[in-house]
Amino acid sequence: MEKKKLVLIGNGMAGIRTIEEILKLLPDQFDITVFGKEPYPNYNRIQLSKVLQGDTEIKDITLNEWQWYEDNGILLYPGETVTKVDKDNKKVYTDKGKETPYDHLIIATGSNPFMLPLPGADKEGVTAFRDIEDCEKMIDASKNFKRAAVIGGGLLGLEAARGLLNLGMEVDVIHLADYLMERQLDRPAGELLQKELESQGMNFYLEKQTAEITGKKRVTGLKFKDGGAIPADLVVMAVGIKPNVSLAQESGVEVNRGVVVNDHMETSVPNIYAVGECAEHKGMVYGLVAPLYEQGQALAKHICGMNHQGYKGSVLSTQLKVSGVDVFSTGLINETAETKSIKVFDEWQNTYKKILVKDDKLTGAVLFGNTTEGTKLKSLITKGANVEEYLESQQGADDGESIVASMSDDEVICGCNGVSKGTIVDAIKAEGLSSVEEVKGATNASRSCGTCKNLVSELLTDTLGDEYEADTKESICACTDLTRDEVVIEIKEKGLTHTKEVMNVLEWKTEEGCSKCKPALNYYLGMINPKEHEDERESRFVNERLHANIQKDGTYSVVPRMYGGVTNAEDLRTIADVAEKYEVGMIKLTGGQRIDLLGVKKEDLPNVWKDLGMPSGYAYGKSVRTVKTCVGAEFCRFGTQDSTGMGIQLEKKFEGLNTPHKVKMGVSACPRNCAEGGIKDVGVVGLDGVWEVYVGGNGGTELRKAELLVKVKSQEEVLEYTAAFLQYYRENASYLERTSHYVERVGIEHIQEIVSDDQLRKELNDRMDEALGIYKEPWNEVLESETTLKDLYEKVATK
Ligand SMILES: Cc1cc2nc3c(=O)[nH]c(=O)nc-3n(C[C@H](O)[C@H](O)[C@H](O)COP(=O)(O)OP(=O)(O)OC[C@H]3O[C@@H](n4cnc5c(N)ncnc54)[C@H](O)[C@@H]3O)c2cc1C
Numbered sequence: 100m101e102k103k104k105l106v107l108i109g110n111g112m113a114g115i116r117t118i119e120e121i122l123k124l125l126p127d128q129f130d131i132t133v134f135g136k137e138p139y140p141n142y143n144r145i146q147l148s149k150v151l152q153g154d155t156e157i158k159d160i161t162l163n164e165w166q167w168y169e170d171n172g173i174l175l176y177p178g179e180t181v182t183k184v185d186k187d188n189k190k191v192y193t194d195k196g197k198e199t200p201y202d203h204l205i206i207a208t209g210s211n212p213f214m215l216p217l218p219g220a221d222k223e224g225v226t227a228f229r230d231i232e233d234c235e236k237m238i239d240a241s242k243n244f245k246r247a248a249v250i251g252g253g254l255l256g257l258e259a260a261r262g263l264l265n266l267g268m269e270v271d272v273i274h275l276a277d278y279l280m281e282r283q284l285d286r287p288a289g290e291l292l293q294k295e296l297e298s299q300g301m302n303f304y305l306e307k308q309t310a311e312i313t314g315k316k317r318v319t320g321l322k323f324k325d326g327g328a329i330p331a332d333l334v335v336m337a338v339g340i341k342p343n344v345s346l347a348q349e350s351g352v353e354v355n356r357g358v359v360v361n362d363h364m365e366t367s368v369p370n371i372y373a374v375g376e377c378a379e380h381k382g383m384v385y386g387l388v389a390p391l392y393e394q395g396q397a398l399a400k401h402i403c404g405m406n407h408q409g410y411k412g413s414v415l416s417t418q419l420k421v422s423g424v425d426v427f428s429t430g431l432i433n434e435t436a437e438t439k440s441i442k443v444f445d446e447w448q449n450t451y452k453k454i455l456v457k458d459d460k461l462t463g464a465v466l467f468g469n470t471t472e473g474t475k476l477k478s479l480i481t482k483g484a485n486v487e488e489y490l491e492s493q494q495g496a497d498d499g500e501s502i503v504a505s506m507s508d509d510e511v512i513c514g515c516n517g518v519s520k521g522t523i524v525d526a527i528k529a530e531g532l533s534s535v536e537e538v539k540g541a542t543n544a545s546r547s548c549g550t551c552k553n554l555v556s557e558l559l560t561d562t563l564g565d566e567y568e569a570d571t572k573e574s575i576c577a578c579t580d581l582t583r584d585e586v587v588i589e590i591k592e593k594g595l596t597h598t599k600e601v602m603n604v605l606e607w608k609t610e611e612g613c614s615k616c617k618p619a620l621n622y623y624l625g626m627i628n629p630k631e632h633e634d635e636r637e638s639r640f641v642n643e644r645l646h647a648n649i650q651k652d653g654t655y656s657v658v659p660r661m662y663g664g665v666t667n668a669e670d671l672r673t674i675a676d677v678a679e680k681y682e683v684g685m686i687k688l689t690g691g692q693r694i695d696l697l698g699v700k701k702e703d704l705p706n707v708w709k710d711l712g713m714p715s716g717y718a719y720g721k722s723v724r725t726v727k728t729c730v731g732a733e734f735c736r737f738g739t740q741d742s743t744g745m746g747i748q749l750e751k752k753f754e755g756l757n758t759p760h761k762v763k764m765g766v767s768a769c770p771r772n773c774a775e776g777g778i779k780d781v782g783v784v785g786l787d788g789v790w791e792v793y794v795g796g797n798g799g800t801e802l803r804k805a806e807l808l809v810k811v812k813s814q815e816e817v818l819e820y821t822a823a824f825l826q827y828y829r830e831n832a833s834y835l836e837r838t839s840h841y842v843e844r845v846g847i848e849h850i851q852e853i854v855s856d857d858q859l860r861k862e863l864n865d866r867m868d869e870a871l872g873i874y875k876e877p878w879n880e881v882l883e884s885e886t887t888l889k890d891l892y893e894k895v896a897t898k
Pocket residue numbers: 108109110111112113114134135136137144145146147148179180181182207208209210228229230255343346374375376377385386387388389391418420515548
């Protein structure tokens with residue numbers, strides 16, 4: 100029998116998924132031809148955000164290699180656009196003059212990014228964020244330019260903004276609404292998100308409407324409707340998408356917002372179907388892959404003549420792909436007169452959960468900070484479950500039961516690909532799968548955005564029990580498969596000295612590394628070879644590069660060093676004069692007993708430091724920060740030891756020491772602990788004739804009580820044990836691991852054993868002295884370097 104001719108217009112995610120489904124059902128039934136405007140094989144558009152953020156490379160986001168087309172007998176025309184469909188003669192025509200007949204035609208042309216018709220929108224440096232080309236444009240721009248403006252504070256805009264920050268740009272996000280992601284989040288979650296992203300260095304202009312893009316040939320900035328303006332060398336528009344329907348429309352296929360389709364994805368013209376972002380089903384146009392894949396499945400069954408109830412519409416869910424920020428929403432997000440809500444706001448842990456209930460049924464959820472329940476909630480909401488069912492499953496979770504154990508077989512684990520728990524468990528059992536990668540290959544679960552990987556891993560544990568050993572080997576980032584320990588060993592063994600060399604010799608998957616591995620490698624190299632290593636400023640995060648903390652409005656804050664929190668009249672006078680001269684926005688006492696000058700312009704930083712004439716307070720670095728002290732025996736009625744003097748000694752000794760994460764200390768002179776040493780990385784408490792040294796405390800997002808390391812008699816011993824502890828932490832913790840996590844991970848007994856061994860303690864102290872020996876005061880260093888002044892602080896001419 101002659102094969103039917105199946106033509107697909109659009110080599111994107113929805114179209115090719117439909118072909119995959121068809122091949123699964125009837126592998127030999129069709130002669131398949133695919134036209135794709137882009138010159139690549141089918142790739143994972145979702146992962147473009149991760150490419151921009153440096154976690155993945157373009158070459159790694161291909162979903163179906165060239166070979167796949169060949170193996171399945173598919174004729175692919177990449178880089179070729181279909182320009183006309185002749186529905187009467189059942190033929191399509193392309194921009195390269197090709198004429199191809201069809202029996203079945205699938206239109207899967209996706210969307211076009213919506214570009215605001217602003218004056219100046221055609222200038223060089225204005226881009227959308229939709230395809231590989233846009234992504235490459237942004238990566239290129241970041242190499243030559245500094246300031247990016249992203250118009251749109253929705254999902255895509257924020258993912259672009261995070262990527263541009265990772266690429267080393269300063270990023271302003273301009274958003275029309277008064278809180279972020281207002282279409283997917285409610286106000287509390289939107290505001291928490293903003294705070295979190297601000298702490299990562301993003302800068303926001305909310306309730307702002309752009310009026311014009313300025314510049315001659317290339318963009319130089321934005322003007323707002325309210326008269327304000329900001330500079331920008333790159334403008335990314337992420338304000339929405341519109342279905343790409345022009346071809347369908349011109350060919351006489353019915354189009355509303357999208358190409359109108361019924362439950363079988365049939366258009367108004369026989370044998371022409373539409374699927375994906377270009378299709379409109381029951382008035383809805385979808386912009387996420389999960390519903391598009393459901394459409395693809397329905398269409399495949401229809402084309403293959405299988406019995407199928409068709410596509411019935413989808414409940415959407417959203418997840419932001421920005422590391423360090425967990426946000427999820429699904430279904431209804433805002434209260435109405437008919438809804439009741441369950442809300443949990445844990446200010447301490449910075450988590451927020453809202454579940455909406457209507458007529459006793461779950462109808463929507465918003466999660467911030469902890470999204471582990473996301474998949475479960477989506478599944479319950481999709482099936483219209485009763486609130487009691489959720490509360491019961493919660494009980495199970497509180498009792499330590501894994502979330503997947505309490506899910507029924509038809510509940511969906513991978514939202515993007517619509518893979519249920521039952522399908523995964525069956526595949527694990529039938530095909531003897533034993534890793535997340537194998538499950539991915541066999542079922543498609545976690546093949547798209549990847550957020551369900553943990554659930555898949557839990558399912559493996561649940562199904563295989565002891566036979567499954569979760570892959571606990573965690574590489575330092577996606578650029579390598581090596582773990583932190585393996586990298587450190589290799590650096591030592593091979594005598595590597597530079598981040599680029601490490602990447603090269605250890606066969607990094609990316610040429611330049613990413614924002615995760617670059618600063619980490621710089622740290623490990625410095626820790627291993629403090630004397631020879633030349634610090635690579637360009638590998639450091641912005642605050643460390645500029646020796647000041649960047650604030651949400653793009654200004655900086657400056658904290659002069661005040662050992663032990665002690666100052667004097669002369670220094671205070673100087674600080675006051677500087678604050679006045681440079682019109683600092685606010686003078687604030689920090690929680691660590693220092694004076695913070697907030698609102699200093701970047702170009703003023705060197706002159707501020709010069710006029711202050713004080714050492715840098717290191718309030719910005721992954722290094723020893725402040726040592727907070729109580730007034731102690733000299734003034735306090737309860738004090739038994741000189742806590743202030745002890746604090747000053749500690750601070751002077753460890754000043755400028757690079758550590759895996761920031762290190763804060765506190766010294767009190769009696770158990771009342773006024774300097775709060777119980778929640779510091781190192782806390783020292785003076786008792787009658789004894790000093791207690793505590794370690795691993797944290798007063799930050801995860802409160803942790805410090806644990807007693809040792810009791811000693813003298814101040815010298817406090818210094819010696821503290822040095823041994825800090826050096827051991829420096830040598831063994833992962834970069835960006837706080838002492839609290841580190842101590843918890845390895846256990847206090849282990850650390851006690853190490854530091855109480857006289858020989859080991861001495862060796863650790865020797866290596867600490869070596870590391871401290873290279874200290875240079877960073878503000879002075881900048882002032883002395885013309886090149887640094889010019890490169891980093893622009894416009895600067897020290898007076
Ligand atoms: C940066 C980014 C991040 C995203 N993150 C997520 C996420 O986390 N989760 C999620 O669910 N979704 C996400 N999405 C959305 C998701 O990628 C889309 O919903 C999905 O790709 C749409 O699939 P599609 O096949 O309809 O369109 P596309 O994948 O866009 O494919 C359409 C293809 O058709 C081609 N084409 C158009 N016209 C013609 C023509 N006339 N001739 C030939 N070819 C043509 C286009 O060039 C394109 O390659 C993201 C999108 C972007 C851009």
